[in-house]
Amino acid sequence: MSKETMSRRDALRIGALGTVGVAMLTASNAMAAAPTEKDVKFDEEYDVIVIGTGFAGLAAAAKAAERGYKVLILEKMGRVGGNSVINGGGMAVPNSSWQKKYGIEDSGEMFIKDCLKAGLGINHVELLETIVKRSQDALDFSIKCGAKWQDVKPAWFGGHSAPRSLVTDNMSGSGVIKPMHEFVEKLPGCKIMTRTKMDDFVMSADGTSVVGVTARINYRFDPKLLSDDVENKTGEKKVYKAKKGVVLASGGFSMDKVFRKIQDPRLVEDMDATNHDGATAGALLKAFQIGALPVHIDWIQQGPWASPDERGFGVAPLLTQQGLFKFGVAVDVRNGKRFMNEMADRKTRADAEYVILREAPKMYPVAIGTYNTFEEQIYPIIEKGLAAGGVMKKFDTLDALAANYKIPADALKATVKKYNEDVKNGVEDEFKKQTLKGESLKELKGGDPIDMKGPFYAIRLVPKPHHTMGGLKINTKAQVISANTNKPIPGLFAAGEVTGGTHGASRLGSCAIADCLVCGLVAGENI
Structure with missing residues (x-):
């Protein structure tokens, strides 16, 4: 059995068993699959490397680049945007300037109460509080990038106790992604590479911090493979150094037919989902292998x-x-x-x-x-x-x-x-x-x-699988928490659907854009 296959098996065990699974694998075994800087020769060097080009990834890249950092953004698919492009374009902004304009009463407390009700009370409230504090900032940032929102009364999405959701002019997440993509491309020091799959993290010599990634350029995603992350061997290997750190914004895994079924056996291989074909668990599992703490992995939301x-x-x-x-x-x-x-x-x-x-x-x-x-x-x-x-x-x-x-x-x-x-x-x-x-x-x-x-x-x-509630545990600075130390893993940040805890058992509609943009900005500000 290949090392690559064994690594995925270990990661699947981690995901299936949650935090207990992490504890069962020793730190040395969990990190064995990841190369260290002593094992590789870096082909290129950047300050920040971002994995993924959805709301979270582009927000993180934009904010890091605005701070003067040299940023590399890797996207395994042939186009940018991931699930964000096919998102319905609704963004919940509690107590927003838009609500005030239309005389709608709302508050951060009401928003959190709504989220806790939908999430069955298992939400990590400090992350919801971060969304409340920064969602207007995130909205303003999207407008700065060129996003256009309908200037009408905010929409009322299911589970919300007040109308608080703005909708893009074209009623699609592409109304944010396209202008944000163009904005990022124009920023000095930003480089976006499509068909480039992140394969693994590169750790420091002592194995404690993330200092880069290995990847494959000219990668060709194959949706016909049951497990593209393991079975697909296309592309040429490259190694990239990240002097400040890596932001993982690789999205959820609703189209990972192997991993999602392990978490919820009802989600059989031929079940349709709302996600794009590339929404798989590969990058998430690599984070587990270096000791990242999983949270709520088996809560998979279905769109009714x-x-x-x-x-x-x-x-x-x-x-x-x-x-x-x-x-x-x-x-x-x-x-x-x-x-x-x-x-x-x-x-x-x-x-x-x-x-x-x-x-x-x-x-x-x-x-x-x-x-x-x-x-x-x-x-x-x-x-x-x-x-x-x-x-x-x-x-x-x-x-x-x-x-x-x-x-x-x-x-x-x-x-x-x-x-x-x-x-x-x-x-x-x-x-x-x-x-x-x-x-x-x-x-x-x-x-x-x-x-x-x-x-x-x-x-x-x-109902169709729509949003994977679980993922990596992060703190309010978007730092990924280690299961071995319960402290941040130096050099590793995460934002968006690859993270877990924020929405508990089930996310309210229109909260994804807010979550992804807010945490992406936070990651870009703190890295």
Whole structure:
């Protein structure tokens, strides 16, 4: 068995066993796979090396370069951005200048309370506090880089107790990544290399600190391999020195078919996910091997707004989260009844959908609404959803909709009638949906949430692996914590989805951009 394969096996054991697994492997054994500076000859030298070109990586690179450092950014894929490019473009900014502009009351305390509720109370609160303190800074920095945000009332995402999420003009994370990429490329001393895979860390002679990385240039990612990180041998080896340190911003592992199944056996190899193909665990596992402390590795969030009628992320999450879920309903096709709070946190909704799918596989629940259900900024996406291979369908009557999905028509009409009447009479609905009261209802201008004149819109729902909650333990300076010493590993920082603890068991929607940008900036400021 090769050293490379054995290293991955050890790392898989670490990830599966958590902190106990780290303790079981001695420091010398955990670090054996990583070369030291005595074992290599550096091809190039930089102040800072950043692994990954998503929100976190580009933010860290930009801030480090602005401080005058020479920065190398490595990206294993052929394009920059990772999952950030296909992100839905929503950024939660609690107590923001935007909220003040539109008269929305919010606070950092409310935000943290919402996150703790979704995260089942296992969040590392000091990291949430960092997001609260710095999210406006991160928003301002994105604007400085050229990102454009919709100048409308902040959107209300599931699980939040107030509308606090800004959305990019193009309703995609690319609205941040593209201008930030261009900004970074223009900074003196910044170099971005695509198709360059980080293979390992280079440790100091005494094995205690990170001083560089080994990598392969001209690497060709192969999505057909079950474990691209181990089986792919393409590319030419290079060794890069980092005088100040390395920032790991390699993202999550929702597309790592081997590692994700070890953490959650329900996530079988052929299960679709919302992530890009390169969202694998290779860099994370290398950090484990040098003693980095894992946290919450087996908490893998599934997006409850995805559709079985399209691959990956697609358009359904925009049309459901900022459309059908806000004022519409989700129903069980077997009985035509609601079964969840459509605006709850992601885990609550995904779990509710799974109850149905476990009892009746392929009987996908359906989200239903009318034109007034959608937030105004989503209107341009409606036709796209209708044209995208039937991801969203349009019906003139509820009877036609019911017939298409084999829903009992009378039961469905009774569900919608009660739903509308409860709103009209100011009755709190059985699921305590937070958008059906107060200021939010003013958007309906006195009308019913679901307009019985039609037409009606519908999307089938299925949970898909979306965000890996666990990763490396970092402190509020974005330093990676050692499982051997419980202190920072000198020279190693991390930001974004490769880290864990911030969001606990489940992240609230639109918190990823805030988390990644904030911690990326913090890493760039502190390295």
